[in-house]
Amino acid sequence: MSTQVTVKDGRLAVEGLVKTFKSSKGEAEDVVRAVDDVSLSVEPGRLLTLLGPSGCGKTTTLRCVAGLEHPNQGEIAVGERVLFSSSKGVRLPANQRGLGMVFQSYAIWPHMNVRKNVSFPLRARRGKDRLSRKEITERADRALAVVQLDHLATRPATDLSGGQQQRLALARALVMQPPLLLLDEPLSNLDAKLREDMRFELKRLQRDLGVTTVYVTHDQVEALAMSDVIAVMSNGKVEQMGRPTDIYNNPRSRFVADFVGTTNLIAGEVESREGDRYVVTTPQGRLAARSPGDLATGAQVIVSVRPEHIQVAEGEASTSAPGVWNGTIANRAFLGDAVDHLVSVGDFTVRTRCNPSIRFSRDSAVHLTFPSEHCSLLPA
Numbered sequence: 001m002s003t004q005v006t007v008k009d010g011r012l013a014v015e016g017l018v019k020t021f022k023s024s025k026g027e028a029e030d031v032v033r034a035v036d037d038v039s040l041s042v043e044p045g046r047l048l049t050l051l052g053p054s055g056c057g058k059t060t061t062l063r064c065v066a067g068l069e070h071p072n073q074g075e076i077a078v079g080e081r082v083l084f085s086s087s088k089g090v091r092l093p094a095n096q097r098g099l100g101m102v103f104q105s106y107a108i109w110p111h112m113n114v115r116k117n118v119s120f121p122l123r124a125r126r127g128k129d130r131l132s133r134k135e136i137t138e139r140a141d142r143a144l145a146v147v148q149l150d151h152l153a154t155r156p157a158t159d160l161s162g163g164q165q166q167r168l169a170l171a172r173a174l175v176m177q178p179p180l181l182l183l184d185e186p187l188s189n190l191d192a193k194l195r196e197d198m199r200f201e202l203k204r205l206q207r208d209l210g211v212t213t214v215y216v217t218h219d220q221v222e223a224l225a226m227s228d229v230i231a232v233m234s235n236g237k238v239e240q241m242g243r244p245t246d247i248y249n250n251p252r253s254r255f256v257a258d259f260v261g262t263t264n265l266i267a268g269e270v271e272s273r274e275g276d277r278y279v280v281t282t283p284q285g286r287l288a289a290r291s292p293g294d295l296a297t298g299a300q301v302i303v304s305v306r307p308e309h310i311q312v313a314e315g316e317a318s319t320s321a322p323g324v325w326n327g328t329i330a331n332r333a334f335l336g337d338a339v340d341h342l343v344s345v346g347d348f349t350v351r352t353r354c355n356p357s358i359r360f361s362r363d364s365a366v367h368l369t370f371p372s373e374h375c376s377l378l379p380a
């Protein structure tokens with residue numbers, strides 16, 4: 001059987017989206033700007049992740065695209081089709097948007113078997129969109145083959161494992177051949193091992209089908225592994241949007257550096273500049289760092305450097321060049337594929353991550369080297 005499911009091309013464009021909620025706090029009524037002037041676009045066939053901590057507005061943004069929330073302002077379009085526009089007075093109801101959705105709770109129908117769960121949205125079609133029984137079965141079976149559940153078509157849906165139920169929910173979203181797929185934390189109900197496997201599987205499916213996708217998660221590892229583009233959100237706004245490597249290697253704010261991955265944040269002051277390299281004075285010592293923007297001498301900054309980019313070597317350093325600090329091993333943690341050392345430099349603690357074959361004992365003297373190309377300067 002063909003495992004092809006046709007998916008129409010869809011470029012998502014969101015412009016100036018605002019959504020507020022009233023929240024009562026005691027006597028006073030507060031307005032929460034859950035989505036605060038969000039603009040983003042997703043190219044056809046790409047997967048964009050909305051990433052951020054609880055309450056930053058990811059789900060509300062997704063629900064506005066789905067048509068489940070009524071935005072105060074902005075525009076949402078998929079391809080040429082405007083789904084919502086405050087200025088043009090357009091507001092398509094959710095059931096006319098034709099988008100595929102999978103949410104945290106898969107909401108499979110327990111009284112139906114697997115095939116019926118998938119074919120239900122097709123059977124509900126009326127008028128000129130109505131399909132014959134044969135077409136419905138064929139399309140449902142094609143969607144089940146895509147998620148590799150075709151051999152379980154007649155099994156009661158409740159007899160599926162968590163991972164299989166997740167794939168069933170996905171097949172049900174794909175059977176409508178949506179131009180856009182919306183996924184809100186679809187893996188969060190699965191245990192850690194299965195979640196990791198499903199990450200790859202979801203990504204493979206999404207890429208093979210070429211379906212434009214918006215994925216919501218607060219899990220940065222998931223976002224880094226799955227996305228073509230990540231939009232990091234905080235307080236209803238997009239803080240930074242870019243490819244996973246860009247977001248990880250070139251965070252533009254303290255928030256992004258801290259939220260995505262583990263990092264050391266070291267406060268200091270710009271001492272001098274040489275090309276795009278700056279020398280920064282900190283209470284612990286001097287560092288050389290880079291910045292894409294212009295910074296004046298004396299500017300207060302934060303240096304962000306990932307633990308795996310700091311080199312640790314035995315004994316005291318023979319140089320006092322910027323980016324070489326002496327310290328003492330305060331603690332270490334074996335992580336299986338790596339070992340973390342916490343290194344005291346005065347009263348500051350630097351986290352480093354090395355190959356597990358490298359081990360320093362507690363209280364031993366070491367020196368740290370911070371390569372300038374891995375030290376990012378952020379506004380203080």
Ligand SMILES: Nc1ncnc2c1ncn2[C@@H]1O[C@H](COP(=O)(O)OP(=O)(O)OP(=O)(O)O)[C@@H](O)[C@H]1O
Nearest residue numbers: 021022032034053054055056057058059060061218
């Ligand atoms: N129906 C509602 N009524 C009032 N406030 C709401 C409502 N829905 C969301 N909010 C508020 O809007 C803000 C954004 O919520 P949202 O659910 O979009 O965040 P989120 O990033 O998806 O968080 P989580 O990961 O916890 O789901 C939060 O402050 C939340 O309390």
